[in-house]
Amino acid sequence: MKNSLTLGDHGVRNGNVLHMFFRQLGGGCAMYYIDKELFDTRFNYDFTDIKDDGKKFVRGGKNYSRPTGCKRYAIKVNDKYEDNKWLGCSGDIKEWPVAYHGTKENNSHDIAKNGFDLSKCQRFAYGRGIYCTPDPETARLYAKEYVFQGKTYHLIFQTRVNPKTMVVVKKADLNGHGEYWTVPENGHIRPYGVCVYPV
Template sequence: MDVAALIQTDSDLITAAFSAIMGLHLSTSVSNSDRVEKVSLFDHHKTTYSYGQVGETPATSTADNRCLLFIKMLNNVTIECDVESNAKIEEIKARIHELQGTPSDQQRLIFSGKQLEDGKTMSDYNMLPQSTLHLVSKLHATNPVILDAATLDPVHNYDFTNIKDDNEKFIRGGERYVRPCGFKRFALNVSDKYENLLWIGCDNGKGEWPVSYHGTGDFDKKTIAQDGYALTRGKRYPFTRGVYSTPDINLAEKYAKKFTYNNEQYIVVFQNRVNPANLFKLQSSHSGTGDYWVSPSDTDVRPYGICIRKIENKAVH
């Protein structure tokens, strides 16, 4: 396969992954005359974070038949939004309109990376009280939607498909780095996103952040945040909500999103760097299960890779 064909195949594979994650049809090719909507992989990666409660849960003022949601607005301000328990998506939008003035028809809500559809309820998306939703820019319904290729960094892609580290150890940011063996890692373009590039270093140097992973799916009907939260119950932390991830790619796989490409099944996991200064480690009580990590803010988690692996069983149609 020549370079151009390989690049196109990679692009199609990533597009299939994000179509599944977002619950939205993404186009792989458009004519030059088409007006297109571009989705930043860097920006969308941040909407996939697994937010959840941490430690003792403070009492809320919502009535018994209502629940509290957190809405991360376009300006990165997070607001509290109280709605009926198991509210419909359009009811959540109406409440946001009441609170912030954004018309419902101008809202696009994302939860765990997936675009929410009117007519569906919170339970349809496994959305619990105190979940975090992202309000993002509205897409024009008539325009094709594509991934913004400029938000990828192919030079730093790495194919771990046939690599086995066995007893070999790697360190990033003072923590063991379990490389995503068996996956192909697609790099995000982060060259101009932060104050410097020390955080993404590869030599365990000063300012380097350790590596973590997360998936947008659920395992035994629980997200990585829900399982992580169980390890914090009854304990006190300096924060009550956080972003959950894991340094263990094998644990992250359990929460991976499955998708189909060319009649074969794949899984996709997100790769991050996390701020070591604000990192809390949660040791699982289950033998053979890796650690969970929780960070107090999404600013303590930085996206930099998308890991995709083919799984053995064929897609069923």
Template sequence: MNIVKEEIKALSNWIKIISINSHLIGGKVPTDNTDIELPSYVIIRSSWGKTITIDVDLNETVDHLKAKIQNRESIPIDQQKLILGGEVIEDEDTLSDYNIQFGCTLYLLILSDGGIYGLFIHPDLLDRNYDCDFTDVNDNGLTFMRGNVVYKRPYGWKRIALNVLNKYEDNTWLVGVSKRRRLTNSVQNEWPVSYHGTAKLNCRTIAEDGYLLCKSRRFLFGRGIYSTPDINVAYRYATKFTYEGSDYRVVLQNRVNPNYLKKIPNEITEAGEYWISPDESDLRPYGICIKKEDTFWTSDI
């Protein structure tokens, strides 16, 4: 289904693809081994495709890191924006304030005339055959299941599908091992669906790299990658952005490995059900959900 192109244009104005060849590129710290020299740097990837490493002290401030980038690349500090997990990190904070570890990847954007330039979605990241417009969908009381868990479809949103077929060792996590008899049914061995509220720039990094634990700043209910089966919960954590006078929100749609999934019910969070995946590989994004703020509505379905 080919959804309205306006949403693609809105995302394209904000999201930059630098490389599409890797799944996880940063955030891993080597295990303890006397024969392995631990890194003492972070990776800086620029919006024009250049990658450099900068030696850092994790207790130094962000503006100190920017000064090193200026010395290395002759980019004025006041023109640099450093992005971690879709979030602009602030000059006065330390790297450790953001849970940045050696080997983490930061994204460098350059300000030009008060705005960020050079942002677009690479078409190779998308699979337009699976786009779906849920804006006015009414399921008339039907219950959908994925991975033997209730699938709360993203009503009121448009989903832009990511190109994930054959991205991993097999496609079982997405399509199961048997044919789906009805659209509402689960199939054997598929993973259930969750949502991750994300800042606009984070969509590109997650679509490219997957989820990285080093980008997760807060672990309220334990360490891991947080998501939720309810897009209305994820909505509250999605950063708003503006394009041509309209406000948008962006949420990632994922499949989650049920074997290692920790569920925190609403009775404990008082903010909706949380799902925690202990490892990056247990959460796989397969769609970008986007909607205009003026069309937002909530559903108890």
């Protein structure tokens, strides 16, 4: 961040949620925020004390690993898409499977506001596409730690993925971790929640 620029120059407006954390090297300060207007609090969910051992959930024909241990803040999606059948949980054929995506703090606001942008992706270890995983613990490996009010957190996005275009590029190991999916088009992976985990 340049010292001559204001918060407004970075797109921060009155009422934005602003988290600050300090980097050890060089003493620089990085900014982390998502505009509170992008959230739909009616669908927030507290997974912090939930245990899913032995329970099975399915979304879009794929196993759904719930993000236990986090607080999930719902992103507004009602006015973004033609319908929300992709977001269903009844087994409807238009329902999409759940996946997770970990990212850098400076990408979070744009993803919550505009969705994913393949042109901003830099590494394609298993082929071109937006990477995600059905396992929240695998996604957390790509989440950057940040400190807010003296506590450290991870943030990952909860998404739905179009099953017709997603590609399984790496299968899970024996513990269920490490499966990766790629999505070749921006609109075929849709963020609908921000999962915040205490570290």
